[in-house]
Amino acid sequence: MELSERFTQSILTMYNDWISNGISLIYLGEFSHEITKMFTSMAESEMSRNSEESSTKRMVYHSMVETLQNMNRHSDELNDKSHVGKGLFMIGKKNDVYYIITSNKIAGDKVESLRSAIDQLNASTLEELKAMYKKQLKEGKLSEKGGAGLGLIDIARKTERKLEYALMPLFEQSDYFFILKVEIDTKKVKNEVCQS
Numbered sequence: 344m345e346l347s348e349r350f351t352q353s354i355l356t357m358y359n360d361w362i363s364n365g366i367s368l369i370y371l372g373e374f375s376h377e378i379t380k381m382f383t384s385m386a387e388s389e390m391s392r393n394s395e396e397s398s399t400k401r402m403v404y405h406s407m408v409e410t411l412q413n414m415n416r417h418s419d420e421l422n423d424k425s426h427v428g429k430g431l432f433m434i435g436k437k438n439d440v441y442y443i444i445t446s447n448k449i450a451g452d453k454v455e456s457l458r459s460a461i462d463q464l465n466a467s468t469l470e471e472l473k474a475m476y477k478k479q480l481k482e483g484k485l486s487e488k489g490g491a492g493l494g495l496i497d498i499a500r501k502t503e504r505k506l507e508y509a510l511m512p513l514f515e516q517s518d519y520f521f522i523l524k525v526e527i528d529t530k531k532v533k534n535e536v537c538q539s
Contacts, residue, residue: 365442366435373429374415383407386434399529402501403441406525407434409494413523414445441527451517454510461506464499472500502527 361369367389368382383404390400415428430447449457467475479493499506507524 361435364435365437366433368432368434370432371430374411374432379408379411379415382411382432382434395529396532399441399527399532402527402532403434403443406443406498406502406527409498410443410445410523410525413492413494414447439529441529443525443527444522446520446522448513448518449510449521451512451519454519457521458508458510461495461508464495465505467499469500469503472496476500498525503531504528 368385370378370382372378386407387400387404390403395403411432414430414432428447430445433444435442464472464475476493476496479496495506502525504526507526509520509522511520511522512518513520
């Protein structure tokens with residue numbers, strides 16, 4: 344049976360969009376520890392084929408693990424039996440910048456605290472991020488007012504880039520779709536290694 348022309352055209356359009364945006368891996372589904380390991384292994388293999396510096400590989404690997412763990416722990420679409428979160432994961436590279444995009448469903452009552460936490464990270468200096476990280480390590484829990492988790496603080500601190508995000512309401516539900524984009528500038532990582 345042949346695929347419909349409309350369906351085929353939509354697949355071709357998506358494929359062309361992904362290629363033009365440098366996306367090399369896309370996954371939608373549950374995020375278990377095994378799947379996280381598989382993605383990081385695939386990304387490492389591709390970076391090795393592209394002869395990336397070891398410092399870049401470490402930074403991309405670290406950011407992937409942190410974003411995937413963050414999504415798995417905080418997704419409000421958990422498998423009841425396995426307690427594994429569901430979501431969308433993408434990784435790509437355009438020009439000299441790797442980017443990691445994750446998205447998952449979150450409950451509406453978490454939206455404002457999440458928005459506030461990320462906005463606080465984005466408004467912080469590198470020194471403030473370091474202090475937040477040390478405080479979070481010492482206290483081991485979020486303050487009563489909420490705040491970003493250790494993983495997001497660490498990503499913002501190490502990449503020295505703003506965390507891009509969107510919170511989109513899901514129709515006829517009280518839930519939101521949380522989209523997070525992390526960027527790693529390979530030139531910046533390489534320069535930092537050369538200066539240290």
